Amino acid sequence: MLLRDTIQTAHRAIVAHRMRSLLTMLGIIIGVGSVVLMVSVGRSFERYILDQVESFSNNLIELYPTGYEKFGRTLDSVTYGDYEAITGLTTVKSVAPVIFITEKVQYGTEELSPNIFGTTSNFFANYGLKLGEGRLLSEADEKAARSVTVLGYEAAEDLFGQRSPLGERVQIGSRSYTVVGVMQSVGSALMQDLDTFVFVPFTTARSATGQKELSYMTMQAVEDDELALADVTLLLRQRHGIDNPENDYDKDDFRARSAEQATKIVGQVTLGLTVFIALIAGVSLLVGGIGIMNIMLVSVAERTREIGLRKAVGARGHDILLQFLIEAVTLTLVGGSIGIIGGMTLGMILAAAASKYIGYVPFVLSFPALLAAVLMALGTGLLFGIVPAKKAASLSPMEAIRWDK
Amino acid sequence: MAKQNPPLIETVDLCKSYFNDGMETPVLFDIDLTIREGEFISIMGPSGSGKSTLMHILGFLDTPTSGSYLFRGQKTRVLHDDELARIRATRVSFVFQAFNLLPRTTVLDNVILPLLYHPTIPASERTERGMKAIEQVGLTERATYFTNQLSGGQQQRTAIARSLVTEPDVIFADEPTGNLDSASGIQVMEVLQNLHSKQGRTIVLVTHEKTTAEYAERVIHILDGRIATDTRDFKRNHAKNVKHLK
Structure with missing residues (x-):
């Protein structure tokens, strides 16, 4: 057949x-x-x-003092000196130090308890955050430790509603800050938190909190994530006097991670x-x-x-x-x-x-x-x-x- | 006239038993039978006499337990399943009591079914051959009908057309009128008789009805698994011939 x-x-x-x-x-x-x-x-x-x-973490590297996540408090192992030393590395760029301010933000009768970042304008670039209106934090703000602030999209909406917050003054702790900019919404469910953040210059945060050490640090790898990670890790071990050739992360008092690792x-x-x-x-x-x-x-x-x-x-x-x-x-x-x-x-x-x-x-x-x-x-x-x-x-x-x- | 033709079917001491749970039930005993080309034979007998079993063996649907069966002079017991299938496809054909047509299928498609399994007839000739066979049973106008739209007599004529389409050496008809009223039965028997008388086809008819059996030239009675009578007494001569051959 x-x-x-x-x-x-x-x-x-x-x-x-x-x-x-x-x-x-x-x-x-x-x-x-x-x-x-x-x-x-x-x-x-x-x-x-x-x-x-990937949308916010193009070659992003984050550096934490170890235990930060475990104990929920700011550890003191990562210093401003570390930040300055890392800025000198050729494998990373756009390094941004961060100090958190744990205070309330007030405008009139409205009150929020957001994450307040004392940082530099590099921070925005590292997370791919875009300016909505006004301006970002500048080097002049940084040098003079000005009392200015940039609000996340949602934070601005919560405090000011439909009104423009530009030029208005908000109270953070005992100080008063002028709003100079509002960020665009990140428009993603996964990263919605970023919209609630409030940003002030790093130097301003340092003087406001009296904190010398860094809460954490962000930067971008120039080319290769792995290479940048290795460089940063080696430098910090050297500076902190940690002998750790076997690469046992438990021995370190910090932890550097790339977003690529997270994606993997x-x-x-x-x-x-x-x-x-x-x-x-x-x-x-x-x-x-x-x-x-x-x-x-x-x-x-x-x-x-x-x-x-x-x-x-x-x-x-x-x-x-x-x-x-x-x-x-x-x-x-x-x-x-x-x-x-x-x-x-x-x-x-x-x-x-x-x-x-x-x-x-x-x-x-x-x-x-x-x-x-x-x-x-x-x-x-x-x-x-x-x-x-x-x-x-x-x-x-x-x-x-x-x-x- | 048929006597002069060469033998198509020869059996010598052919026996058949069925085995159930180690119990032997003999059905056929020492059948010596010769059928020559062009004969029209009836095998008669009451039900349980073994006549259907004999037809199944002669038609390569079943195999004998002992004895020999020569088809066109060739021993058949050494044939493999596929070779038996090839003989069924090319040399023999059947008309069944229950018609055994494919439902939801046209007359033409039923008739050309054997050609699907024919080893040499090309696919391009199927329709032509099918229509020719349908014409011989007078159903040309019904060729595109579904078989369930036909009367019993027409269904059996479709089955006869199917048995003609491969131009076989012999057609076996097993109680072809058993499921038909008498008028349709006569019609079907006339078709078979015409195939024999006008085309010289070899037909082996199995029946228990005397009136049906009488259409044949030669009637063999089977009783309790043995040939009781044969209207043309070949038996003795045949036995001698076989001894000579040996």
């Missing part, structure tokens, strides 16, 4: 039993569809997070999650495959007479085997295709819906995942089609014809 005839025969059997074929495919549609959906949601979400991180971790976590969820979805594909086998077995029993007739008119076992196998594979491939299209469509809809709430979420299609889905569907068809097909092929023509007698 020609392959074309076998395919046509299988195709006719599928069309002749539309309802049964559809039900058979349903398991595969759901199985493949959920794998594709889960993977694309995972990849889209990962892309979203990476975009967010995000990538790994989301990949792990994606694989995990896809595996769960894969179980439904397995169930779908068993469904196919089940219905194919019923189909073989139902068509015993047809099989017997085909054998009586000259079909070989091999012809029958191929016919049923092609039937199973066709069902899984068609079901798989519908599943892929369905999963993708649902993924796109979800990405579009999410974009409304948390900022633009790109829809990411993973081609290896699509290929894997197609191969899985094909494999399911072959794996679960072979048993019924073999059963059909081994039917004796005479038994099959006498079946109804």
Whole structure:
């Protein structure tokens, strides 16, 4: 029998039993569809997070005194001298020292308790923050330790509502500051905090708090993140007299991190999650495959007479085997295709819906995942089609014809 | 006239038993039978006599337990499954009591079904051959009908057309009128008789109805798995011939 005839025969059997074929495919549609959906949601979400991180952290490096995160208090290991020394490195640029002011901000009856950053204009560049109106902190502000402030978008809105805050005076602790600028909104759910921040010149913060050490420091790598990190780490160990050739971070009294490292971790976590969820979805594909086998077995029993007739008119076992196998594979491939299209469509809809709430979420299609889905569907068809097909092929023509007698 | 033709089917001491749970149930005993090309034979017998089993063996649907079966002079017991399938595709064909047509399929597609499995007839000739076979049973106008739109007699004529399409050496008809009213039955038998008388086709008819059996030139009675009577007594001569050959 020609392959074309076998395919046509299988195709006719599928069309002749539309309802049964559809039900058979349903398991595969759901199985493949959920794998594709889960993977694309995972990849889209990962892309979203990476975009967010990358948008503000172009070659960003942050340097903390160690324990800062653990104990929630400012440690004193990173000094202004460290800052000056790091400025001298050729592998980093745009170094910004930071001292936090823990005070309330007041304007009239409005009162906020934001994060107040005493820093330099480099800070804005490092996080990709853009000015909305007015001006940023200047070198003149810095030199003269002026009492001026730049407000985050949300902080300005909370204090002033619709009015322009430029030129107004706000009270921070015991001092009064003139508002010289307001930042643009960062427009991203992940980094929304940045909108609530309040900025004053570094020197002003130092004199206001009396703090000599730095809360933390930010900078950008000139080219290579790894190289810059190594340089900064080596310099600080040298300055702090720490002998740590084995690179054991617990021995250091500071920690330098690049945003790239953070992105890598995000990538790994989301990949792990994606694989995990896809595996769960894969179980439904397995169930779908068993469904196919089940219905194919019923189909073989139902068509015993047809099989017997085909054998009586000259079909070989091999012809029958191929016919049923092609039937199973066709069902899984068609079901798989519908599943892929369905999963993708649902993924796109979800990405579009999410974009409304948390900022633009790109829809990411993973081609290896699509290929894997197609191969899985094909494999399911072959794996679960072979048993019924073999059963059909081994039917004796005479038994099959006498079946109804 | 048929006597002069070479033998198409020869069986010697052919036996068939079925085995169920180690229990042997013999069905056919020492069948010696010769059918020559161009003969129209009826095999008669009550149900359970073994006549259908004999037809299944002669038609390569089943294999004998012992004895020999020569088809066109060739021993058949050494054939593999695929070779048996090839003989079914090219040399023999069947008409069944229950028609065994494919549902939701047209008359033409049913008739050309055996051609899908034919090793030498090219795909391009299928429709032409199919229509020719349909013409021979007088169903040309119904060629595009679905088989479930046909009467019982028309369905059986479709099955006969299907049995003609490969131009086989012999057509086996198993109770072809069993599911039909008498008028349709007569129509079907006339079609078969015409195929024999006008085209010289070899036909082996299995039936338990005397009126149906009488369409044939030669009637063999099977009783309890043995040939009881043969209207043309070949048996003795045949046995001698076989001894000579050996």
